[in-house]
Amino acid sequence: MKIWDSHMHSRFSGDSEADPVEMILKAQRIGLPGITFTDHLDWDFQEEPGLFDLDIPKYNEEIHQLMDKYNSQDFNINYGIELGLQTHLANRHHLLLLENNFDYVIGSLHVIDGMDPYYPAYFEGKDPTSAYNHAYECMLENIVAFNEFDSLGHLDYVFRYGPAKELGIDSYDKYKNIVDEILHYIIAHDIALEINTGAFRKGLKEPNPNIQIIKQYKNMGGKLITIGADAHSPEYVGEKFDEMEKLLTDIGFKSYQVFKSRTPIDIPFN
Ligand SMILES: [Zn+2]
Numbered sequence: 001m002k003i004w005d006s007h008m009h010s011r012f013s014g015d016s017e018a019d020p021v022e023m024i025l026k027a028q029r030i031g032l033p034g035i036t037f038t039d040h041l042d043w044d045f046q047e048e049p050g051l052f053d054l055d056i057p058k059y060n061e062e063i064h065q066l067m068d069k070y071n072s073q074d075f076n077i078n079y080g081i082e083l084g085l086q087t088h089l090a091n092r093h094h095l096l097l098l099e100n101n102f103d104y105v106i107g108s109l110h111v112i113d114g115m116d117p118y119y120p121a122y123f124e125g126k127d128p129t130s131a132y133n134h135a136y137e138c139m140l141e142n143i144v145a146f147n148e149f150d151s152l153g154h155l156d157y158v159f160r161y162g163p164a165k166e167l168g169i170d171s172y173d174k175y176k177n178i179v180d181e182i183l184h185y186i187i188a189h190d191i192a193l194e195i196n197t198g199a200f201r202k203g204l205k206e207p208n209p210n211i212q213i214i215k216q217y218k219n220m221g222g223k224l225i226t227i228g229a230d231a232h233s234p235e236y237v238g239e240k241f242d243e244m245e246k247l248l249t250d251i252g253f254k255s256y257q258v259f260k261s262r263t264p265i266d267i268p269f270n
């Protein structure tokens with residue numbers, strides 16, 4: 001079966017030049033049942049101010065025009081957003097969601113102490129273990145400060161960067177306690193865990209979060225999962241989804257979720 005891609009970017013995001021129509025056509029070409037646009041909004045992105053200030057009125061208008069044009073019996077488009085969490089933005093995010101009718105909201109940590117670990121500065125002068133541990137601590141602090149999102153994006157994102165790949169640092173082994181606290185929190189608050197295949201393009205051999213973490217989420221009673229390729233260009237839409245279906249069903253998930261009007265819809269794997 002083909003899986004709905006619940007995480008993708010277009011030229012409304014500061015780091016993508018993709019025409020949203022091209023994303024749609026690619027998804028249709030490979031037979032996906034639907035996609036959710038989740039363009040970036042990272043307010044107060046200090047390293048490149050304004051880069052991820054999403055133009056919401058324009059985004060809203062254009063995506064809804066595309067929905068009118070392309071939605072059919074076999075293919076649908078949902079309107080989502082990827083919110084970059086920072087604790088001081090909690091109230092602004094709360095108001096944003098009151099004022100906008102997104103189908104789906106991903107909460108993602110891209111900025112730690114004002115720095116995106118995508119840039120090397122975050123790791124400078126820190127030993128790797130504490131740099132990664134600190135990222136998880138910030139994630140927990142952020143989701144406690146603001147939990148009004150539907151799915152937690154790429155939980156171990158920070159391991160895409162820094163020395164983890166080179167040194168073979170696992171994103172769960174040394175960090176079990178803090179990762180379990182994060183998982184416990186999202187399960188208790190009915191927040192889904194996102195399975196993000198963008199990790200493979202960054203040279204990781206497993207999705208974000210890694211397989212151990214996905215298994216642990218299941219063991220702890222987690223039931224809600226969303227799946228996204230985090231494509232910033234059409235070629236990556238739906239990337240590695242066949243592998244993910246096998247992985248997730250092997251772990252014991254019988255279905256995955258797609259959010260419409262902020263409500264999870266259960267889609268069985270079969
Ligand atoms: Zn992200």
Ligand SMILES: [Zn+2]
Nearest residue numbers: 007009082230
């Ligand atoms: Zn993304």
